[in-house]
Amino acid sequence: MNPRHFISLLDLSGDEFRSLISRAIALKNNRDPDYQPLKGQVLAMIFEKSSTRTRISFEAGMSHFGGSALFLSPRDTQLGRGEPLQDSAKVISSMVDCIMLRTDKHETVTTFAQYSSVPVINGLTDLQHPCQLLADMQTYFEHRGDIKGKTVTWIGDGNNMCHSYIHAAMVLGFTLNIACPKNYQPLASIVDAAGERVRFFDTPLEAAQNSDLVVTDVWASMGQEEEQKQRELAFKDYQVNAEIMKAAHSDALFMHCLPAHRGEEVSAEVIDGSQSVIFDEAENRLHAQKALLEFLLCNKPR
Ligand code: CP
Ligand code: NVA
Numbered sequence: 001m002n003p004r005h006f007i008s009l010l011d012l013s014g015d016e017f018r019s020l021i022s023r024a025i026a027l028k029n030n031r032d033p034d035y036q037p038l039k040g041q042v043l044a045m046i047f048e049k050s051s052t053r054t055r056i057s058f059e060a061g062m063s064h065f066g067g068s069a070l071f072l073s074p075r076d077t078q079l080g081r082g083e084p085l086q087d088s089a090k091v092i093s094s095m096v097d098c099i100m101l102r103t104d105k106h107e108t109v110t111t112f113a114q115y116s117s118v119p120v121i122n123g124l125t126d127l128q129h130p131c132q133l134l135a136d137m138q139t140y141f142e143h144r145g146d147i148k149g150k151t152v153t154w155i156g157d158g159n160n161m162c163h164s165y166i167h168a169a170m171v172l173g174f175t176l177n178i179a180c181p182k183n184y185q186p187l188a189s190i191v192d193a194a195g196e197r198v199r200f201f202d203t204p205l206e207a208a209q210n211s212d213l214v215v216t217d218v219w220a221s222m223g224q225e226e227e228q229k230q231r232e233l234a235f236k237d238y239q240v241n242a243e244i245m246k247a248a249h250s251d252a253l254f255m256h257c258l259p260a261h262r263g264e265e266v267s268a269e270v271i272d273g274s275q276s277v278i279f280d281e282a283e284n285r286l287h288a289q290k291a292l293l294e295f296l297l298c299n300k301p302r
Pocket of ligand 2: 124129159160161217218220221222257258259
């Protein structure tokens with residue numbers, strides 16, 4: 001039987017997403033050191049790109065659950081010397097219980113999933129970052145309750161985070177207002193599938209009107225460092241600042257997956273201000289992914 005993977009938020013139903021959030025909140029609020037459902041189990045983590053939050057949250061989460069995590073970089077494995085993905089997926093999955101990958105190309109993760117005999121988790125690709133959305137949505141639910149019917153605003157790059165926000169809007173039933181510069185729009189194939197869940201605006205100010213949550217991300221993602229200067233020009237009118245937050249509802253939250261660049265995509269006043277929940281969001285990576293690991297490996301979401 002094919003294992004259950006977590007490659008995209010579209011792999012979850014709305015009920016499953018909500019039950020993961022409830023479970024993450026329960027795990028956060030009642031940590032029981034004797035609860036070790038993954039005792040003796042191993043998570044392999046393959047990182048082609050840097051990470052602070054994703055690595056630490058998965059490693060700590062496995063440890064809390066009585067298991068362990070292996071950090072593997074292509075530099076130190078045969079993957080970096082061109083061993084085929086199919087062979088690597090078959091070999092690694094024969095020795096561990098779950099595999100998490102952070103890769104440049106999304107297809108690397110989907111190929112791994114195709115050949116892996118254990119669950120594969122997408123820990124970020126050029127296309128999507130679904131684990132971050134588990135944490136973001138947990139954070140919204142904790143602060144404001146269910147997000148169904150609410151309005152979320154995405155400002156900035158139509159990147160992997162934006163794509164996963166579009167997917168979350170589809171699965172959880174909120175409206176996503178998007179303001180991105182002309183040449184930095186999210187992929188049409190992802191947008192088209194979302195139908196009326198997404199709306200596009202010419203300016204960040206218009207997109208933020210009556211919003212319940214404002215979200216942004218860096219202007220240059222990992223791997224785009226050499227485009228930094230050109231992107232600074234393209235995105236200069238796309239900063240989330242006090243004026244933008246004022247257009248949103250007075251109780252709107254601000255989120256950012258981190259790492260952030262104060263003074264670029266967000267002003268210091270907003271990211272360090274009272275509407276910002278970035279550190280809850282970061283901490284919730286741990287709790288949300290513990291719920292995910294339990295869901296995939298124990299098959300008993302509660
Ligand atoms: N938000 C996020 O995925 O952070 P890291 O790159 O530090 O893992
Ligand atoms: N869009 C960013 C997210 C980092 C967590 C990147 O891909 O670098």
